[in-house]
Amino acid sequence: MKNLIILTLVLFTSCSLSAAVDVIVHPSNANAIDAGDIKKIFTGKAKSFADGSKALPITQADGNPVTDEFNQNVLSKSSSQLKAYWSKLVFTGKGTPPEEAANDAEVVSLVSKNPNLIGFVSKGSADGSVKVVQSF
Amino acid sequence: MKKRYLIASLLLTGFATSSYADIRVNGFASIYGGQTLGSDDALYNYSDELDWQNDSLFAVQVSADVMDGLSATAQLLARGSDDFNAEFEWAYLTYEVSENSQLSAGKMRIPFYRYSDFLDVGYAYRWVRPPQSVYNLSFSTYEGLSYLHNSTIGELDSSLQLMVGAVDTDITAVTYSDAAELKDTIGINWSLSNGWLTGRVAYFISEATIDVSGSNELTGLFNGLQAYGLNEQYSNLAIEEDDAYFAAIGIGIDYNDILFDAEYTQFEIDNSILAKQTQYYVSLGYRMDSVTLSATYEGNDDENSNDQFNQVPRSITGPGGVQIPVVAPGTNPPLYLQDATNLALASQAAKSNAYSFTVRYDFHPSAAFKVEFTHFEDDLSNNDADLVTFGVDLVF
Numbered sequence: 001m002k003n004l005i006i007l008t009l010v011l012f013t014s015c016s017l018s019a020a021v022d023v024i025v026h027p028s029n030a031n032a033i034d035a036g037d038i039k040k041i042f043t044g045k046a047k048s049f050a051d052g053s054k055a056l057p058i059t060q061a062d063g064n065p066v067t068d069e070f071n072q073n074v075l076s077k078s079s080s081q082l083k084a085y086w087s088k089l090v091f092t093g094k095g096t097p098p099e100e101a102a103n104d105a106e107v108v109s110l111v112s113k114n115p116n117l118i119g120f121v122s123k124g125s126a127d128g129s130v131k132v133v134q135s136f
Numbered sequence: 137m138k139k140r141y142l143i144a145s146l147l148l149t150g151f152a153t154s155s156y157a158d159i160r161v162n163g164f165a166s167i168y169g170g171q172t173l174g175s176d177d178a179l180y181n182y183s184d185e186l187d188w189q190n191d192s193l194f195a196v197q198v199s200a201d202v203m204d205g206l207s208a209t210a211q212l213l214a215r216g217s218d219d220f221n222a223e224f225e226w227a228y229l230t231y232e233v234s235e236n237s238q239l240s241a242g243k244m245r246i247p248f249y250r251y252s253d254f255l256d257v258g259y260a261y262r263w264v265r266p267p268q269s270v271y272n273l274s275f276s277t278y279e280g281l282s283y284l285h286n287s288t289i290g291e292l293d294s295s296l297q298l299m300v301g302a303v304d305t306d307i308t309a310v311t312y313s314d315a316a317e318l319k320d321t322i323g324i325n326w327s328l329s330n331g332w333l334t335g336r337v338a339y340f341i342s343e344a345t346i347d348v349s350g351s352n353e354l355t356g357l358f359n360g361l362q363a364y365g366l367n368e369q370y371s372n373l374a375i376e377e378d379d380a381y382f383a384a385i386g387i388g389i390d391y392n393d394i395l396f397d398a399e400y401t402q403f404e405i406d407n408s409i410l411a412k413q414t415q416y417y418v419s420l421g422y423r424m425d426s427v428t429l430s431a432t433y434e435g436n437d438d439e440n441s442n443d444q445f446n447q448v449p450r451s452i453t454g455p456g457g458v459q460i461p462v463v464a465p466g467t468n469p470p471l472y473l474q475d476a477t478n479l480a481l482a483s484q485a486a487k488s489n490a491y492s493f494t495v496r497y498d499f500h501p502s503a504a505f506k507v508e509f510t511h512f513e514d515d516l517s518n519n520d521a522d523l524v525t526f527g528v529d530l531v532f
Contacts (some may be wrong), residue, residue: 047235062501081500086532088260090162092253093209093230
């Protein structure tokens with residue numbers, strides 16, 4: 001019984017963890033950005049925001065839990081599937097995967113300095129220097 | 137080091153043009169071992185002795201943004217089947233014409249098949265090798281131009297590629313290495329996808345010339361036909377600036393971890409000894425987290441049409457109405473060139489089928505282990521062979 005409770009707790013915790021990704025942009029970016037736009041930008045299918053300005057996605061390192069959550073919840077792909085997706089584009093000159101930052105802090109710092117960037121961080125990592133446009 | 141550099145270049149983006157070229161280095165590799173299960177069986181260059189070269193390869197790709205919208209890419213590929221001698225498989229310049237379209241020039245892959253573009257990148261698909269009945273052309277690159285346009289039509293993603301160029305290389309046609317030239321090759325490759333369902337069509341036309349002098353039999357036959365003045369019959373066999381086409385349709389499904397792929401291809405070089413070829417495969421797969429199972433059935437059917445046979449007369453009328461038999465000189469009993477031609481046409485026939493089972497295990501975000509069992513049947517010779525291949529694909 002105790003094991004069951006612990007198991008439930010663990011499952012609950014991992015569920016709540018998997019709903020904890022904030023997508024952030026520069027505060028000056030006034031575009032409405034929905035989940036579909038984010039998916040398109042992070043898979044290379046869209047290269048600009050609604051106002052026509054250039055959109056440059058930044059992802060995080062493979063091992064970061066937030067990267068897996070973002071890939072799973074927003075892009076609906078496992079990291080292997082995403083790797084396969086990009087290798088199809090990279091080795092044919094049809095696309096380039098997003099640049100990779102080391103952690104939340106680096107994403108916040110980069111996005112706060114460049115209006116063209118869009119990134120994702122764990123919930124609570126975004127500060128006043130950036131704007132949260134969607135949470136997953 | 138590399139990451140720091142990327143971050144630095146990222147910071148520069150958005151400011152005035154950076155004077156540093158952004159250089160990206162990527163690569164992929166496959167290491168495979170395989171052997172046939174029956175003694176003396178041979179399949180896909182494997183024998184009954186364990187081989188580690190046939191499907192092993194190593195590639196490095198360097199791409200540099202030369203200036204605004206212009207990039208240069210080169211892919212150096214070393215194949216085990218070629219003793220790991222590295223060669224440039226791709227080398228091209230790409231210009232971003234607009235956000236949705238790009239023009240490339242150089243040495244690139246001909247998009248004959250759905251998986252053509254990343255044929256060598258085993259990590260990108262679930263088989264050890266794409267179904268060989270379909271993916272059987274012995275050449276895969278061309279030199280020329282390629283225009284790619286991506287767009288959205290309603291809810292569908294459209295990817296349209298137009299190519300023009302030429303192929304000048306040694307291919308496997310009548311022997312294992314025949315000098316071939318495909319001039320004025322023009323092609324279209326169009327796919328539409330709604331996310332889980334992808335449909336594709338491709339069509340290419342070309343003017344083909346293949347030197348068959350590597351075959352003594354054909355050289356003898358061709359010389360014989362010309363000696364009797366049978367030039368029309370000769371040109372209906374020889375592959376000299378003959379019109380050729382290649383057509384392909386394909387479908388792909390990736391829905392709730394159920395995977396399905398099917399392709400059908402057909403090609404022919406008109407007025408030539410080479411048979412019209414048709415190929416197909418269907419493959420069903422199921423993905424369970426990091427393990428993907430696949431079952432594939434494939435086949436091919438190559439045949440010259442009936443009206444190509446019996447076109448060589450058994451005798452011609454000589455001076456004074458004398459009937460001269462059309463035979464190979466010095467043969468006794470006489471070998472009629474009609475029979476020799478029919479035999480040559482018939483020898484181009486091929487009919488085979490194969491089924492395979494593949495397990496792919498993604499044991500690392502950048503690497504996959506695969507094991508594949510293939511049973512192959514040659515329907516003309518009634519030979520069959522079983523092959524097991526296993527190994528690792530990775531990207532970096």
